[in-house]
Amino acid sequence: MQHLLPLDNLVAALSRLPGIGRRTAERMAMALVQDGRGLMRILANALLEADEGITCCERCGSITLSGINPCDLCIKPRRDAHILCVVESPGDIMKIEQSGGFQGRYHALMGKLSPMHGTSATDLRVDKLLHRLVDEGIEEVLIALGTDVESDATASYLKEVLAPREVKISRIAFGLPAGSAIEYSDASTLARAISGRQEI
Amino acid sequence: MQHLLPLDNLVAALSRLPGIGRRTAERMAMALVQDGRGLMRILANALLEADEGITCCERCGSITLSGINPCDLCIKPRRDAHILCVVESPGDIMKIEQSGGFQGRYHALMGKLSPMHGTSATDLRVDKLLHRLVDEGIEEVLIALGTDVESDATASYLKEVLAPREVKISRIAFGLPAGSAIEYSDASTLARAISGRQEI
Numbered sequence: 001m002q003h004l005l006p007l008d009n010l011v012a013a014l015s016r017l018p019g020i021g022r023r024t025a026e027r028m029a030m031a032l033v034q035d036g037r038g039l040m041r042i043l044a045n046a047l048l049e050a051d052e053g054i055t056c057c058e059r060c061g062s063i064t065l066s067g068i069n070p071c072d073l074c075i076k077p078r079r080d081a082h083i084l085c086v087v088e089s090p091g092d093i094m095k096i097e098q099s100g101g102f103q104g105r106y107h108a109l110m111g112k113l114s115p116m117h118g119t120s121a122t123d124l125r126v127d128k129l130l131h132r133l134v135d136e137g138i139e140e141v142l143i144a145l146g147t148d149v150e151s152d153a154t155a156s157y158l159k160e161v162l163a164p165r166e167v168k169i170s171r172i173a174f175g176l177p178a179g180s181a182i183e184y185s186d187a188s189t190l191a192r193a194i195s196g197r198q199e200i
Numbered sequence: 201m202q203h204l205l206p207l208d209n210l211v212a213a214l215s216r217l218p219g220i221g222r223r224t225a226e227r228m229a230m231a232l233v234q235d236g237r238g239l240m241r242i243l244a245n246a247l248l249e250a251d252e253g254i255t256c257c258e259r260c261g262s263i264t265l266s267g268i269n270p271c272d273l274c275i276k277p278r279r280d281a282h283i284l285c286v287v288e289s290p291g292d293i294m295k296i297e298q299s300g301g302f303q304g305r306y307h308a309l310m311g312k313l314s315p316m317h318g319t320s321a322t323d324l325r326v327d328k329l330l331h332r333l334v335d336e337g338i339e340e341v342l343i344a345l346g347t348d349v350e351s352d353a354t355a356s357y358l359k360e361v362l363a364p365r366e367v368k369i370s371r372i373a374f375g376l377p378a379g380s381a382i383e384y385s386d387a388s389t390l391a392r393a394i395s396g397r398q399e400i
Binding site for chain 2: 004005006007009010012013014016017018019020024027028029030031032033034039040041042043044045046047048049050051052053054056063064065089090091094110
Protein backbone atom coordinates (compact mmCIF):
# COMPACT_ATOMS: atom_id res chain seq x y z
CA MET A 1 0.00 0.00 0.00
CA GLN A 2 1.23 3.47 -0.82
CA HIS A 3 2.32 5.64 2.07
CA LEU A 4 -0.08 8.52 2.58
CA LEU A 5 1.91 11.62 3.48
CA PRO A 6 -0.81 13.37 5.55
CA LEU A 7 -1.34 10.16 7.55
CA ASP A 8 2.41 9.66 8.08
CA ASN A 9 2.75 13.28 9.24
CA LEU A 10 -0.16 12.86 11.66
CA VAL A 11 1.37 9.70 13.14
CA ALA A 12 4.73 11.48 13.49
CA ALA A 13 3.14 14.46 15.29
CA LEU A 14 1.06 12.25 17.61
CA SER A 15 4.07 10.14 18.57
CA ARG A 16 5.78 13.28 19.89
CA LEU A 17 3.20 13.41 22.70
CA PRO A 18 4.52 12.14 26.06
CA GLY A 19 4.06 8.41 26.58
CA ILE A 20 2.82 7.82 23.03
CA GLY A 21 4.84 5.33 20.99
CA ARG A 22 4.58 4.73 17.26
CA ARG A 23 2.02 1.89 17.52
CA THR A 24 -0.29 3.93 19.77
CA ALA A 25 0.08 6.95 17.48
CA GLU A 26 -0.91 4.80 14.49
CA ARG A 27 -3.96 3.50 16.36
CA MET A 28 -4.95 7.07 17.29
CA ALA A 29 -4.49 8.29 13.72
CA MET A 30 -6.68 5.47 12.37
CA ALA A 31 -9.36 6.23 14.97
CA LEU A 32 -9.26 9.91 13.99
CA VAL A 33 -9.58 9.10 10.28
CA GLN A 34 -12.45 6.70 10.88
CA ASP A 35 -14.25 8.91 13.38
CA GLY A 36 -17.50 10.09 11.89
CA ARG A 37 -18.09 12.91 14.35
CA GLY A 38 -15.44 15.34 13.17
CA LEU A 39 -13.02 14.62 16.03
CA MET A 40 -10.03 15.46 13.82
CA ARG A 41 -11.26 19.03 13.31
CA ILE A 42 -12.46 19.39 16.93
CA LEU A 43 -9.01 18.42 18.21
CA ALA A 44 -7.25 20.67 15.68
CA ASN A 45 -9.39 23.64 16.71
CA ALA A 46 -8.87 22.93 20.43
CA LEU A 47 -5.12 22.92 19.82
CA LEU A 48 -5.17 26.17 17.85
CA GLU A 49 -7.35 27.87 20.47
CA ALA A 50 -5.10 26.67 23.29
CA ASP A 51 -2.03 27.79 21.33
CA GLU A 52 -3.46 31.29 21.00
CA GLY A 53 -5.46 31.53 24.20
CA ILE A 54 -3.07 30.31 26.88
CA THR A 55 0.51 31.00 27.75
CA CYS A 56 2.92 30.78 30.67
CA CYS A 57 2.92 33.71 33.11
CA GLU A 58 6.06 35.78 32.49
CA ARG A 59 6.55 36.16 36.23
CA CYS A 60 5.78 32.81 37.90
CA GLY A 61 5.53 30.52 34.88
CA SER A 62 2.06 29.18 35.65
CA ILE A 63 -0.45 28.67 32.88
CA THR A 64 -2.65 31.69 32.28
CA LEU A 65 -4.92 33.20 29.66
CA SER A 66 -2.89 35.17 27.12
CA GLY A 67 -4.68 38.38 28.17
CA ILE A 68 -3.87 37.98 31.89
CA ASN A 69 -0.09 38.23 32.26
CA PRO A 70 1.22 38.34 35.01
CA CYS A 71 -1.35 35.76 36.05
CA ASP A 72 -4.07 35.91 38.69
CA LEU A 73 -1.88 34.02 41.16
CA CYS A 74 0.79 36.73 40.90
CA ILE A 75 -1.52 39.73 41.22
CA LYS A 76 -4.25 38.64 43.65
CA PRO A 77 -3.73 40.79 46.80
CA ARG A 78 -5.30 38.10 49.01
CA ARG A 79 -2.29 35.83 48.52
CA ASP A 80 0.74 35.97 50.83
CA ALA A 81 3.37 37.88 48.85
CA HIS A 82 6.23 36.98 51.18
CA ILE A 83 6.45 33.26 50.54
CA LEU A 84 7.44 31.83 47.17
CA CYS A 85 6.86 28.19 46.31
CA VAL A 86 9.44 26.91 43.80
CA VAL A 87 8.22 24.06 41.57
CA GLU A 88 9.46 22.21 38.52
CA SER A 89 6.61 22.96 36.09
CA PRO A 90 3.31 24.84 35.62
CA GLY A 91 1.48 21.54 36.09
CA ASP A 92 2.87 21.32 39.62
CA ILE A 93 1.38 24.74 40.39
CA MET A 94 -2.04 23.43 39.32
CA LYS A 95 -1.65 20.35 41.55
CA ILE A 96 -0.68 22.43 44.59
CA GLU A 97 -3.54 24.88 43.95
CA GLN A 98 -5.96 21.94 43.79
CA SER A 99 -4.66 20.76 47.17
CA GLY A 100 -5.58 24.11 48.71
CA GLY A 101 -2.52 23.79 50.96
CA PHE A 102 -0.63 26.90 49.89
CA GLN A 103 -1.65 30.56 49.81
CA GLY A 104 1.57 32.26 48.72
CA ARG A 105 3.00 32.86 45.26
CA TYR A 106 4.79 30.52 42.86
CA HIS A 107 7.88 30.22 40.74
CA ALA A 108 8.20 27.45 38.14
CA LEU A 109 11.78 26.53 37.19
CA MET A 110 10.58 24.92 33.93
CA GLY A 111 12.72 21.86 34.52
CA LYS A 112 15.18 20.32 36.94
CA LEU A 113 18.91 19.68 36.83
CA SER A 114 19.47 16.64 34.65
CA PRO A 115 22.81 15.86 33.01
CA MET A 116 21.06 12.97 31.25
CA HIS A 117 18.58 15.26 29.50
CA GLY A 118 21.13 18.05 29.10
CA THR A 119 19.39 20.42 31.52
CA SER A 120 21.90 22.59 33.38
CA ALA A 121 21.40 25.42 35.88
CA THR A 122 21.32 28.07 33.15
CA ASP A 123 18.29 26.37 31.56
CA LEU A 124 16.26 26.86 34.75
CA ARG A 125 14.60 30.15 35.71
CA VAL A 126 16.96 30.72 38.65
CA ASP A 127 18.14 34.23 37.69
CA LYS A 128 14.53 35.32 37.55
CA LEU A 129 13.99 33.74 40.99
CA LEU A 130 16.89 35.74 42.47
CA HIS A 131 15.53 38.98 40.98
CA ARG A 132 12.10 38.25 42.42
CA LEU A 133 13.55 37.77 45.91
CA VAL A 134 14.71 41.38 45.85
CA ASP A 135 11.90 42.96 43.83
CA GLU A 136 9.11 41.37 45.84
CA GLY A 137 10.71 41.28 49.28
CA ILE A 138 10.40 37.51 49.63
CA GLU A 139 10.99 36.17 53.16
CA GLU A 140 10.66 32.43 52.59
CA VAL A 141 11.36 30.15 49.63
CA LEU A 142 9.52 26.82 49.84
CA ILE A 143 11.12 24.24 47.55
CA ALA A 144 8.35 21.91 46.31
CA LEU A 145 10.28 19.40 44.22
CA GLY A 146 9.86 15.62 44.17
CA THR A 147 12.03 12.92 45.71
CA ASP A 148 13.95 11.63 42.69
CA VAL A 149 17.70 12.15 42.30
CA GLU A 150 17.33 15.06 39.88
CA SER A 151 14.90 16.89 42.18
CA ASP A 152 17.25 16.37 45.13
CA ALA A 153 20.15 17.75 43.09
CA THR A 154 18.07 20.76 42.06
CA ALA A 155 17.03 21.39 45.68
CA SER A 156 20.69 21.24 46.82
CA TYR A 157 21.69 23.64 44.08
CA LEU A 158 18.92 26.09 45.04
CA LYS A 159 19.94 25.88 48.71
CA GLU A 160 23.50 26.78 47.74
CA VAL A 161 22.45 29.70 45.53
CA LEU A 162 19.97 31.05 48.08
CA ALA A 163 22.22 30.64 51.14
CA PRO A 164 23.89 34.09 50.88
CA ARG A 165 20.48 35.78 50.69
CA GLU A 166 18.51 36.82 53.73
CA VAL A 167 15.73 34.40 53.11
CA LYS A 168 14.35 31.37 54.93
CA ILE A 169 14.61 28.20 52.81
CA SER A 170 12.26 25.28 53.38
CA ARG A 171 11.37 22.11 51.51
CA ILE A 172 8.06 20.23 51.52
CA ALA A 173 7.95 17.24 53.88
CA PHE A 174 8.55 13.70 52.72
CA GLY A 175 6.90 10.83 54.52
CA LEU A 176 3.99 8.44 54.39
CA PRO A 177 1.35 9.50 51.84
CA ALA A 178 -2.19 10.11 53.13
CA GLY A 179 -4.14 6.90 53.75
CA SER A 180 -1.13 4.58 53.63
CA ALA A 181 0.21 2.16 56.25
CA ILE A 182 3.72 1.33 57.47
CA GLU A 183 3.14 -2.19 56.14
CA TYR A 184 2.86 -1.05 52.54
CA SER A 185 5.55 1.64 52.56
CA ASP A 186 8.86 1.15 50.80
CA ALA A 187 12.16 1.41 52.66
CA SER A 188 13.19 4.79 51.31
CA THR A 189 9.81 6.43 52.09
CA LEU A 190 10.01 5.07 55.64
CA ALA A 191 13.60 6.24 56.08
CA ARG A 192 12.67 9.77 54.98
CA ALA A 193 9.55 9.75 57.21
CA ILE A 194 11.68 8.82 60.22
CA SER A 195 14.46 11.33 59.53
CA GLY A 196 11.80 14.02 59.03
CA ARG A 197 9.91 13.16 62.26
CA GLN A 198 8.20 16.03 64.02
CA GLU A 199 7.56 16.64 67.71
CA ILE A 200 3.88 16.37 68.65
CA MET B 201 -6.99 28.20 40.47
CA GLN B 202 -9.35 29.48 37.80
CA HIS B 203 -10.37 27.04 35.11
CA LEU B 204 -8.88 28.01 31.75
CA LEU B 205 -11.44 27.32 29.04
CA PRO B 206 -8.96 26.67 26.18
CA LEU B 207 -7.07 24.21 28.38
CA ASP B 208 -10.28 22.47 29.50
CA ASN B 209 -11.41 22.17 25.87
CA LEU B 210 -8.05 20.71 24.85
CA VAL B 211 -8.20 18.12 27.63
CA ALA B 212 -11.76 17.21 26.63
CA ALA B 213 -10.78 16.77 22.96
CA LEU B 214 -7.67 14.71 23.79
CA SER B 215 -9.61 12.40 26.11
CA ARG B 216 -11.85 11.42 23.18
CA LEU B 217 -8.87 9.65 21.59
CA PRO B 218 -8.95 5.86 21.98
CA GLY B 219 -7.30 4.59 25.16
CA ILE B 220 -6.75 8.10 26.55
CA GLY B 221 -8.33 8.75 29.95
CA ARG B 222 -8.76 12.13 31.62
CA ARG B 223 -5.48 11.98 33.58
CA THR B 224 -3.44 11.10 30.48
CA ALA B 225 -5.21 13.83 28.50
CA GLU B 226 -4.31 16.37 31.22
CA ARG B 227 -0.68 15.24 31.15
CA MET B 228 -0.62 15.56 27.34
CA ALA B 229 -2.21 19.02 27.44
CA MET B 230 0.35 20.24 29.98
CA ALA B 231 3.20 18.84 27.88
CA LEU B 232 1.79 20.62 24.81
CA VAL B 233 1.49 23.93 26.67
CA GLN B 234 5.03 23.66 28.05
CA ASP B 235 6.58 22.45 24.81
CA GLY B 236 8.91 25.10 23.47
CA ARG B 237 9.15 23.67 19.95
CA GLY B 238 5.69 24.55 18.68
CA LEU B 239 4.32 21.01 18.98
CA MET B 240 0.80 22.36 19.58
CA ARG B 241 0.74 24.07 16.18
CA ILE B 242 2.56 21.18 14.43
CA LEU B 243 -0.05 18.72 15.69
CA ALA B 244 -2.93 21.05 14.81
CA ASN B 245 -1.61 21.48 11.26
CA ALA B 246 -1.05 17.73 10.85
CA LEU B 247 -4.67 17.16 11.91
CA LEU B 248 -6.04 19.80 9.53
CA GLU B 249 -3.95 18.45 6.64
CA ALA B 250 -5.05 14.88 7.35
CA ASP B 251 -8.65 16.03 7.64
CA GLU B 252 -8.48 17.62 4.21
CA GLY B 253 -5.98 15.34 2.53
CA ILE B 254 -7.21 11.85 3.34
CA THR B 255 -10.57 10.15 3.25
CA CYS B 256 -12.09 6.69 3.07
CA CYS B 257 -12.45 5.17 -0.41
CA GLU B 258 -16.12 5.34 -1.41
CA ARG B 259 -15.89 1.84 -2.84
CA CYS B 260 -13.79 -0.32 -0.49
CA GLY B 261 -13.54 1.97 2.54
CA SER B 262 -9.75 1.96 2.76
CA ILE B 263 -7.86 5.13 3.54
CA THR B 264 -6.86 7.09 0.47
CA LEU B 265 -5.77 10.56 -0.61
CA SER B 266 -8.82 12.78 -1.16
CA GLY B 267 -7.93 13.15 -4.85
CA ILE B 268 -7.71 9.38 -5.48
CA ASN B 269 -11.22 8.00 -4.98
CA PRO B 270 -11.86 5.09 -5.65
CA CYS B 271 -8.47 4.25 -4.19
CA ASP B 272 -5.41 2.67 -5.79
CA LEU B 273 -6.34 -0.74 -4.36
CA CYS B 274 -9.69 -0.62 -6.18
CA ILE B 275 -8.39 0.55 -9.55
CA LYS B 276 -4.99 -1.15 -9.95
CA PRO B 277 -5.45 -3.66 -12.82
CA ARG B 278 -2.67 -5.90 -11.40
CA ARG B 279 -4.90 -6.93 -8.47
CA ASP B 280 -7.24 -9.91 -8.70
CA ALA B 281 -10.68 -8.37 -9.21
CA HIS B 282 -12.56 -11.60 -8.51
CA ILE B 283 -11.80 -12.05 -4.83
CA LEU B 284 -13.02 -9.59 -2.22
CA CYS B 285 -11.57 -9.55 1.29
CA VAL B 286 -14.13 -8.32 3.84
CA VAL B 287 -12.63 -6.63 6.91
CA GLU B 288 -13.87 -4.65 9.88
CA SER B 289 -11.99 -1.37 9.33
CA PRO B 290 -9.59 0.52 7.01
CA GLY B 291 -6.80 -0.21 9.51
CA ASP B 292 -7.26 -3.93 8.87
CA ILE B 293 -6.73 -3.33 5.15
CA MET B 294 -3.41 -1.66 5.94
CA LYS B 295 -2.35 -4.61 8.14
CA ILE B 296 -3.21 -7.17 5.46
CA GLU B 297 -1.44 -5.10 2.79
CA GLN B 298 1.66 -4.97 4.98
CA SER B 299 1.56 -8.77 5.29
CA GLY B 300 1.72 -9.08 1.50
CA GLY B 301 -0.52 -12.14 1.75
CA PHE B 302 -3.44 -10.93 -0.36
CA GLN B 303 -3.61 -9.63 -3.92
CA GLY B 304 -7.35 -9.16 -4.41
CA ARG B 305 -9.63 -6.25 -3.53
CA TYR B 306 -11.08 -5.16 -0.21
CA HIS B 307 -14.34 -4.21 1.42
CA ALA B 308 -14.37 -2.61 4.89
CA LEU B 309 -17.62 -3.03 6.84
CA MET B 310 -16.74 -0.07 9.10
CA GLY B 311 -17.67 -2.05 12.21
CA LYS B 312 -18.96 -5.40 13.39
CA LEU B 313 -22.27 -6.57 14.85
CA SER B 314 -22.35 -5.50 18.48
CA PRO B 315 -25.58 -5.17 20.47
CA MET B 316 -23.45 -3.76 23.31
CA HIS B 317 -22.23 -0.84 21.21
CA GLY B 318 -25.53 -0.53 19.35
CA THR B 319 -24.09 -1.63 15.99
CA SER B 320 -26.67 -3.54 13.95
CA ALA B 321 -26.52 -4.98 10.44
CA THR B 322 -27.83 -1.75 8.87
CA ASP B 323 -24.84 0.16 10.27
CA LEU B 324 -22.41 -2.02 8.33
CA ARG B 325 -21.65 -1.59 4.64
CA VAL B 326 -23.37 -4.87 3.68
CA ASP B 327 -25.74 -3.44 1.04
CA LYS B 328 -22.75 -1.95 -0.72
CA LEU B 329 -21.03 -5.35 -0.51
CA LEU B 330 -23.99 -7.08 -2.18
CA HIS B 331 -24.02 -4.49 -4.96
CA ARG B 332 -20.30 -4.98 -5.53
CA LEU B 333 -20.74 -8.75 -5.92
CA VAL B 334 -22.94 -8.13 -8.96
CA ASP B 335 -21.23 -5.02 -10.37
CA GLU B 336 -17.71 -6.44 -10.18
CA GLY B 337 -18.46 -10.11 -10.86
CA ILE B 338 -16.93 -11.28 -7.58
CA GLU B 339 -16.30 -15.04 -7.38
CA GLU B 340 -15.01 -15.37 -3.81
CA VAL B 341 -15.62 -13.44 -0.61
CA LEU B 342 -12.87 -13.93 1.98
CA ILE B 343 -14.06 -12.95 5.45
CA ALA B 344 -11.06 -11.58 7.37
CA LEU B 345 -12.56 -10.86 10.78
CA GLY B 346 -11.06 -11.63 14.19
CA THR B 347 -11.91 -14.39 16.65
CA ASP B 348 -13.97 -12.50 19.24
CA VAL B 349 -17.69 -13.14 19.72
CA GLU B 350 -18.74 -10.06 17.74
CA SER B 351 -16.55 -11.00 14.77
CA ASP B 352 -17.93 -14.53 14.82
CA ALA B 353 -21.49 -13.18 14.87
CA THR B 354 -20.68 -10.85 11.97
CA ALA B 355 -19.12 -13.70 9.98
CA SER B 356 -22.21 -15.88 10.57
CA TYR B 357 -24.46 -13.04 9.47
CA LEU B 358 -22.43 -12.49 6.29
CA LYS B 359 -22.49 -16.21 5.53
CA GLU B 360 -26.28 -16.17 5.79
CA VAL B 361 -26.66 -13.09 3.61
CA LEU B 362 -24.22 -14.33 0.98
CA ALA B 363 -25.52 -17.92 0.89
CA PRO B 364 -28.18 -17.30 -1.84
CA ARG B 365 -25.55 -15.68 -4.10
CA GLU B 366 -23.39 -17.64 -6.48
CA VAL B 367 -20.19 -16.85 -4.66
CA LYS B 368 -17.61 -18.89 -2.78
CA ILE B 369 -17.37 -17.83 0.87
CA SER B 370 -14.17 -18.39 2.85
CA ARG B 371 -12.79 -17.20 6.17
CA ILE B 372 -9.15 -16.70 7.17
CA ALA B 373 -7.67 -19.61 9.13
CA PHE B 374 -7.44 -19.64 12.90
CA GLY B 375 -4.66 -21.54 14.60
CA LEU B 376 -1.25 -21.18 16.17
CA PRO B 377 0.35 -17.78 15.45
CA ALA B 378 3.73 -17.76 13.70
CA GLY B 379 6.61 -18.62 16.02
CA SER B 380 4.49 -20.00 18.84
CA ALA B 381 4.51 -23.44 20.47
CA ILE B 382 1.77 -25.82 21.60
CA GLU B 383 3.08 -25.35 25.15
CA TYR B 384 2.22 -21.66 25.23
CA SER B 385 -1.09 -21.77 23.34
CA ASP B 386 -4.39 -21.23 25.12
CA ALA B 387 -7.15 -23.84 25.00
CA SER B 388 -9.41 -22.04 22.56
CA THR B 389 -6.58 -21.32 20.06
CA LEU B 390 -5.61 -25.00 20.19
CA ALA B 391 -9.21 -26.15 19.77
CA ARG B 392 -9.62 -23.94 16.67
CA ALA B 393 -6.24 -25.07 15.29
CA ILE B 394 -7.30 -28.71 15.62
CA SER B 395 -10.79 -28.26 14.17
CA GLY B 396 -9.25 -26.30 11.27
CA ARG B 397 -6.56 -28.92 10.57
CA GLN B 398 -5.44 -29.31 6.97
CA GLU B 399 -4.24 -32.34 5.05
CA ILE B 400 -0.52 -32.19 4.16
